[in-house]
Amino acid sequence: MGRARAGERGSATVELLAGLPVLSFCLLIAWQSLTLVRQTAEAEADARAAARQLVACSSAPAPDYRAIDANTDAASYAVARGIDGSGADTTTVTVTLPALSLLPPLFGASRFAQVAPTGRVTMRQERC
Amino acid sequence: MLSRRPATLRRRRARCRGGAVLLVVAASATTLLAGMAAAVEGAAAAAGQRAASAADASAHAAAVALGPGEARDALSASLQAGVRPCQFPYPREAPAPPSPDTAEERDTDACQAAFNAARSAAKDNGAALVFFVLGPDLRDAVPGVGTGRIQVIVHVAVPRRLFIAQRVCPDLPGDGGGLCWAEATAAAQRRWR
Numbered sequence: 001m002g003r004a005r006a007g008e009r010g011s012a013t014v015e016l017l018a019g020l021p022v023l024s025f026c027l028l029i030a031w032q033s034l035t036l037v038r039q040t041a042e043a044e045a046d047a048r049a050a051a052r053q054l055v056a057c058s059s060a061p062a063p064d065y066r067a068i069d070a071n072t073d074a075a076s077y078a079v080a081r082g083i084d085g086s087g088a089d090t091t092t093v094t095v096t097l098p099a100l101s102l103l104p105p106l107f108g109a110s111r112f113a114q115v116a117p118t119g120r121v122t123m124r125q126e127r128c
Numbered sequence: 129m130l131s132r133r134p135a136t137l138r139r140r141r142a143r144c145r146g147g148a149v150l151l152v153v154a155a156s157a158t159t160l161l162a163g164m165a166a167a168v169e170g171a172a173a174a175a176g177q178r179a180a181s182a183a184d185a186s187a188h189a190a191a192v193a194l195g196p197g198e199a200r201d202a203l204s205a206s207l208q209a210g211v212r213p214c215q216f217p218y219p220r221e222a223p224a225p226p227s228p229d230t231a232e233e234r235d236t237d238a239c240q241a242a243f244n245a246a247r248s249a250a251k252d253n254g255a256a257l258v259f260f261v262l263g264p265d266l267r268d269a270v271p272g273v274g275t276g277r278i279q280v281i282v283h284v285a286v287p288r289r290l291f292i293a294q295r296v297c298p299d300l301p302g303d304g305g306g307l308c309w310a311e312a313t314a315a316a317q318r319r320w321r
Contacts, residue, residue: 015149015152016149016152018149019149019153019156020152022153023152023155023156023159026159026160027159027163029163030162030163030164031163033163033167033170034163034166034170037170037174040174040177041173041174041177044174044178048180048181051185052188055188084245084248084249084252085244085248085251086241086245088189088192088193088248090249090252092252119177119181120253121184121185121253122185122249122252123185123188123189123249124185124189124192124193124245124249
């Protein structure tokens with residue numbers, strides 16, 4: 001009788017131990033998604049700040065990207081000049097941040113790394 | 129009495145068996161649901177950022193479109209005299225559409241150019257222009273002083289594209305509230321002279 005109870009108690013512990021990694025993985029996935037969303041918003045804000053500086057009539061040839069966001073050293077800024085529908089000059093800034101991966105490599109960290117948080121803003125060039 | 133006890137205990141133990149698994153499954157499901165809700169909320173916040181960028185770009189484009197020239201001066205005179213609003217959607221109680229008068233045509237051209245620029249910039253940033261108004265900055269309305277700064281206010285909407293609510297969302301902003309569209313307002317000023 002006593003051995004049987006002890007065995008059941010042990011099986012419950014084993015079940016709990018087997019289930020805990022699943023719970024932890026779910027938590028990690030949720031956290032990873034939130035991180036990517038936060039990074040996307042950050043990229044959008046950086047793109048807007050860079051576009052504002054680029055379209056303004058100022059003497060500076062290029063914006064100080066480090067001043068825009070000190071935490072995004074590894075960010076890549078792509079600037080494209082174009083013309084909108086009314087024939088005015090436009091500047092498009094695309095900011096891509098390196099995805100911050102929280103998952104271990106075994107659980108698809110490389111897949112999350114491919115989802116690079118990106119922000120893109122197009123603004124009309126000021127006439128100087 | 130004694131023979132019943134072991135049977136009751138066995139039933140209880142049988143119920144307890146798998147309890148830990150159920151608990152973990154329930155906790156995992158709750159965590160997943162909470163994570164999905166947080167991700168949706170995050171996506172909504174990201175759409176808000178896009179809307180703010182689009183509104184900013186739209187207002188700036190309208191201000192830039194008001195380059196120096198005769199048309200802008202005519203528009204300024206017209207706006208400050210309260211002859212006709214430069215607004216979208218055009219208010220119902222406003223005066224009739226422009227007559228063939230030359231000055232008014234010029235005035236309309238400048239208004240139209242600013243509006244087109246705002247709409248084009250909003251579109252380039254994936255947004256729809258919901259409201260646009262261009263007028264003199266009332267803080268500069270000093271008696272005896274001419275035209276001051278001109279001010280553009282725009283309101284844009286960006287589709288949130290939430291996969292959960294996509295089927296019930298309307299194609300145009302206005303309906304569906306905050307669930308379907310992220311909205312933002314921005315203003316820009318331009319010194320007159």
